[in-house]
Each structure stands twice: as structure tokens, then as C-alpha cells.
Amino acid sequence: MIPPAFEYTRPTSVEDAVRTLAERGEDAKVLAGGQSLLPLLRMRLAFPELVVDVGRIPGLRGVREEGDALVIGALTSHHDVIADPLVRRHAGLLAAAAATVADPAIRHRGTLGGSLAHADPGGDLPAVALALDAELVAAGPGGRRSVPAREFFVDFLQTALRPDELLVEVRIPKTGDHDGWGFHYEKYSRVAQAWAMVGVAALVRREDGHIAEARIGLTNMGSTPLRAFAAEEALAGVGPDGVARAAQSAAEGTRPASDPAASAEYRAQLARVLTRRSVLAAAGMG
Template sequence: MKFDYLAPASVEEALAALGEHGDDAKILAGGQSLLPVLRMRLNAPEVVIDLGGISSLRGIRDDGDAIVVGAMTTHHDVRDHDLVKEHALLVAKAAAEVADSQIRHRGTFGGALAHADPAGDLGAPALALGAQFVIAGPGGTRTVEAADFFVDLFETAIGDDEILTEVRLPKHTGWGAHYEKFVRVAHQWPIVAVAATVRSSGGSIDEAKVGLTNMGSTPLRAAATEAALAGASATEDGVRAAVELAADGTNPPTDLNGAADYRQHLARVLTGRAVLKAAGA
């Protein structure tokens, strides 16, 4: 396969290249999703635009009520960063479960989210925390809420002439968190996974946020479970009724790894585990 390779030094240069080449171009972030697609001949771009040389897209910083993660920050750096562990622990927990060590050192936080694989590990935590996605385009930057960012299977709110530059994670300081992932083989995409973060006190759950992985064409919030968990005791009996609602409104796939009803059963079981571990029970 032949293609032209461009390595812009700034977001502005990258946007100009996208504007010039349009549908013939593909963005390269960490390459952990794009390169397998190219090897399998599932896509044949005429131009690959590599964002790896744009230093402004890497790094993690404190911005008042949010932690800001540059789109080109690796999963490894997200997992290990003190700010993420203190204020967005759920993301650190999920980043630790992404594939294997080699991929975590090469793959990027923004690249994985922009790829929008419903079985990806980072979409559900970002959705549960109410992340905001900062997108640059020819007309400037805009911010998209997580609920509006994931549009469909492998489809996001990022336009063809736009680039995801950073992700804002609202602070959940002091919240417990857990990412419960079910796989048949280590380092595999999850058959189902649950991202839960919990604010609790005195043995009771004050507030919970729960995201579901691979339970539809996009990451999903378990809204009914979240509502039912408010005020529940952080015990197996206390959360039982709430976690039974976890699969409500989901539309999981049926494939070689399991039928839809099997995935819905898994979602309920894994939600119970994730919530209790997040609550410290």
C-alpha cells in the first residue's frame, strides 16, 4: 500500500493538511487502531497525517474544576499520572486495563476515544465522568459533551476537517472507582465491561456514575441504576435491586463471544461488582 506521509509540527499545520486532502487523508495518533486497519486493507488513504510531532497535544494539567488530558497523551501516562489518580481515578483504572503494556506505551488517550470502538475501554469512563471533548477545526475550537460525542459505531462528533485536541475530565476528588472487565483471553477487547465511580459516606452510597462498555453501538450510561443507587447501603443486598436495572435500554451485539441476553446478564453481574468495589465494600 502506498500513501504520502505528512508530519505537521502544529495543530494549525495538521488542520491545513486535512483541509487540503479531505477524504483522502487519515489521522495517525498512536497508530494502534489505524495500522491494523491498513495492514488488513480495510482502508486505503492517499495521505497519512501523523500527529506525533505536535508537542502541544501531549500532557496532563490541572485546570481548576477539571483535569485536562492532551489527545496524544499515552495510556501509560494517563494511568500513572498523579492528577488523574487523585481527581479522575476511574480513568486511571480503565487505562490500566487497555490491552497490554506495549499498546499502553504507544496508544493515545484521544486516539482511542476518537476511534470510538464500542468495545474500547475508555469511552464508558469518559461518559460516566461527563468528560468534555475539545475539537479544533478551520473555524476555531469547540467543546462537545461526552453525551453528544459518541454518535454511533466508530463515529463521533469530530468532523472530517477537525482534530480532537484535548479531553477535560471534571474532578471527582475523593470518589472511589473501579473498572470491571470480562474477557475470555487476557488483553482482549472486553465482552462487557463496567466503569463505576462512587461517592459514599457512612456505609451508604451518596451518588454513583456507571458507564457500560460494549453494550450497544456507543458507550452507555446505566441511568436507572445510578438513580436507584442513591442512598443505598454499600452492601450486596443494598445494591441488588439497583444493579438489576443496569442492562435497561441497552442493545448489545450477538456474536461469537456471546448472545445479547448473555451480555445483559454480564452487565448486571459486573455492575454489582464494580459498584461495591468502588464503594470500598
């Protein structure tokens, strides 16, 4: 379908964008790559009065190191995230999960910041940001503030971003192979390119053949991405034989939806099975 009519503006700086959002934020939608917003507009599920196209603001693309963190510009495309040597080295989980997002054409245009700010619990990257303990940096009229991923995802398609704020970068603590970290993103969907019915992002630090620390992010197990804290606790200290039992608690505290694709019970079962698989793969115990 043809999108509803809207006004369009293309700010040339973060300050310019924030100023526009401060004036019109309640009636505006931010457009980055457009791979989530355009379908919403076309299906007439969103009716912004104003579309603020931040896609060409300079300085919001690319990856850099800052001490123990990687800093990724919000406009960095999935395609660029996947190919980036720093991401592959220090945040391999993100590269692996980004490679499963949609299809190549969408990965060319879709952005990391866009998919986090869109906050679809069925999107792959929100759960990954949770597992990585990422910090999301928002620019607003009063300057910048950093929001931990755990506080960022508030509800279905809702984030801690205020109407006058723009997500500008994502800071990810390094979790490299050299420090014993392993990762895996296990996604279950009916057909290639489909959204995850459930996805499990596993980040595991190994020590002497055991799991010293596990962080599990769950895709599509509630109205927001979730951490499987009970499973994480159960996984601490276990060896290969203990993973299956620990993974049994992966669905604790989750509230998955029932929809035509899957019942809540089926999703809970998927979460347990996929957590086992994902953790074993991440720990190199598979």
C-alpha cells in the same frame, strides 16, 4: 498483511494539521499512536488516501490542572496516563481503566485521544469518558469547541468530530477520594489482553455509608459506549444491601451485539453482574 498505499504527511502544529484536514479530511485518517489505525490498515479495513501523522505535534501531551478539571493532552499515552500523579488523584477511574487496555507495548504507543476518537464501543476508555462526564476539545478551522462525552460518541467508530477537526485535549471534572468519590473498572474478557466482552466503569460518591450518586459507563453494550442511567437512578440513596437489586437495571436501554464471543442475552447478564461488582468495589462495599 501489508497496508494499502497512502500518502503521508506529518504536520508540526495543530493549525497545520487542521489546515490539511480542511483540504483533505474526507479522504484522510489521523494517525496518533497508531495502535487502532495500524491494525485496520493492515487488515485492509481502512483505505485512506492520506495519513495525517499528528504524533509529534508539540503541546498535545501531558496533564495539567485547571480549577476543578484535569486537562489531558490527546497524545498522552495510556502508559503516561496510568503513571500520572494528577490522574491518579483526581481521575482514578481513568488510570485504573487505562491499565487494562491491551498490553504494555500497546499502552506505550496508544493514546487517550486516539482511543476516544476511534470510538470503538469495545474500547475501555470511551465508557470511562462517559462515566467521568469528560469534555472533548476539538480544534477546527474556526477555532476550538468542547463536546460533552455524551454527545461525542455517535455510532460504531463514529464521533461528533467533523472531517476537518482534530481532538486536542480531554477535560475531566475532578472526582477525588477527598470528595467522597470511589471508582472501579470491571472488565470481563476471555483471556488477558483481549477486548472486553463487557466492561463496567463505576464512579460512586459516598455519603454516610450510602451511595449519594453513581455514574455507570458500559463498554460493548451497543454501537457506542453507554451510560446505564436506569441503574444510576436506582443506585442513588442505596446502601450495601441495595446494590444488587439496583444493578438489575444495568442493561436497560442497551442494544448489545450477538457475536461469536457472546450472545446479546449473555452480554446483558454480564452487564448486570459486572455492574453489581463494579459498584460494590467503587463504593468500598465489597
